Amino acid sequence: MLKKPLTAVAVASLMTLAACGNSAGSGDSGTGADGVAMGPGVTDDEISVTVISDFSGPIAQGGIAGSLGVEAKIDQVNREQGGICGRKVVVDKRDTKYDPQITTQQYRAAAPKNLMVAQFVGTAGLNAVRANIERDKMPTLSASINTQTLDLPNVYVAMPPFEVELINGLTWAAKEAGASASKKVKVGFVTSADETGKVYLDALNHAAKATEGLEVVAQPTYTNADTDFTAQVNSLKDAGAEIVMLGVTPAQIAGIIGQSAQFGYKPTFVSSSGAWASSLGKPLKGLLDKYYVSGGYGTLNDDNAGIQALTKARKAYAPDAKPDNFEVGGWINGTVVVEALRKACEAKDLTREGVMKAMTGLKVSFDDILPPIDLGDGNSIVSFQSRINKIGADGVQEPVAEFFESEAAKSWDAARRK
Known part of the structure; x- marks a missing residue:
């Protein structure tokens, strides 16, 4: 999918990184025993996705709760459906401390090991690695839901900004x-x-x-x-x-x-x-x-099927966790990840390119947590x-x-x- 082109500065940064040999690569890891093309982080048994967030810095509570929403959704799919495409989905968490420099280090460490970014927190951090995300063809869901991140290459915003x-x-x-x-x-x-x-x-x-x-x-x-x-x-x-x-x-x-x-x-x-x-x-x-x-999305006090499913999944995955509404945003992103991976599996293409193709025009329903969305071309606001x-x-x-x-x-x- 073609997103907004890089600026001259970003292109220069990309070339410098490539010259330094820091590319995480977006190439295939081969073909699985089931005939599915596999990208970074994918084996015959697992699909690894990363959450890049603040787990110990100034907005750690939101970062932890948001990640919990993603993790609870993934855990639900693993427990109830045996994963996706015959593979267990694994969440690789990376702590940025809400610092762009640490974010860059954590992204570079995570990129070679993961198929996609299931949730990225921090606009400044996203801007710091935008060239890397473009170079690596890394499908990335942002929890910093503003139009600045919406306009970044390969970055998707699944909620109203x-x-x-x-x-x-x-x-x-x-x-x-x-x-x-x-x-x-x-x-x-x-x-x-x-x-x-x-x-x-x-x-x-x-x-x-x-x-x-x-x-x-x-x-x-x-x-x-x-x-x-x-x-x-x-x-x-x-x-x-x-x-x-x-x-x-x-x-x-x-x-x-x-x-x-x-x-x-x-x-x-x-x-x-x-x-x-x-x-x-x-x-x-x-x-x-x-x-x-x-x-732009519902709350944990809502009485609908989506919140009921989230609450049940959180209690099963982390029974001692204190409820926080940032979980809901994480659950939304986790749901998009699940639907994108399923669609990519159907096309027998669990590469990064395959996931981005799956996300183009992806329609997702959230059981009344928020109105259904269509990711469209990835550049547009999904709901007003x-x-x-x-x-x-x-x-x-x-x-x-x-x-x-x-x-x-x-x-x-x-x-x-x-």
């Missing part, structure tokens, strides 16, 4: 606040001071312009090193922002909401799904009445739907509205693709 969640969240909050031509509602945005933050700001400003009655009054930024958010909170408070959209990670949520409460500032906060971790429920107890999550959730007593999200999509999200995507 954070930008769609934020846009939908803002349109919902505006409606709830009664924003109209005759009633102006002031909004503020908090995003990171990097390229990812700029993309989130672009999406949010587009939504604000497309939604009648909104006035953007503050747009403070932060760095990953920040632990004190006094300046950001004061900027929002002084500007009178009634709605605050949070394009952040779990590492910033406690500081922003906690310090806002200290200063007596109580706006409506709305974040994307990537900002909330259930462990924050206890330290922020009593401060979350006006905090909402716009999520999200749902608004509040935080329950256990820190797990609970829905307050049904899935919906906004015209602002669609028009933003059309504009960015021009």
Whole structure:
């Protein structure tokens, strides 16, 4: 599958890596006894896939929970169906500590041993190895669900991106606040001071312009090193922002909401799904009445076949694990991996090229965890739907509205693709 071409800088990096003899290769490992072409990580008995994530760094809780979702899905298929294509599927976990340099080392170590990346966490890390992923023809599912990763070569995003969640969240909050031509509602945005933050700001400003009655009054930024958010909170408070959209990670949520409460500032906060971790429920107890999550997929509190299957599989695989909604995203990616491998097996082609062919136009249903998707050409947003959730007593999200999509999200995507 042809994805977005590399920049000149990336091409130069690729050539340098090749000259250094670091290529993981994408060639066949031969043909199995069953006549199936086999790529790296595939034998007659096993299919090895890797999860490259933060298991001990600043977003480790999300990384661990997300990986657990993938692992539980793979374990379910191994236990109940004997694996895929007569082979047990093995998950090779690699800890990046959310550091691009360590990510590069871990990717290079994992690449020769695995057929595909079942889940990759970290936009900066993905950008650090984008040339490697292109060179190795490595099928990669991203848990950093933003349009920056969607545009990378051989990288697939199987859920609505954070930008769609934020846009939908803002349109919902505006409606709830009664924003109209005759009633102006002031909004503020908090995003990171990097390229990812700029993309989130672009999406949010587009939504604000497309939604009648909104006035953007503050747009403070932060760095990953920040632990004190006094300046950001004061900027929002002084500007009178009634709605605050949070394009952040779990590492910033406690500081922003906690310090806002200290200063007596109580706006409506709305974040994307990537900002909330259930462990924050206890330290922020009593401060979350006006905090909402716009999520592109369901929650562990949902009563549907998909969540029931996930819960059963997690209890069988890791009975002592504490539930966290990042599991759901991992389960979604794990489901895509399973369906792609099955389709590749049917074509008798368990090479990386075979997996990418299988992923092109792959249609996947998730038993109501989120609406069915079509991966299409791998470059397009798979869904513009999200749902608004509040935080329950256990820190797990609970829905307050049904899935919906906004015209602002669609028009933003059309504009960015021009």
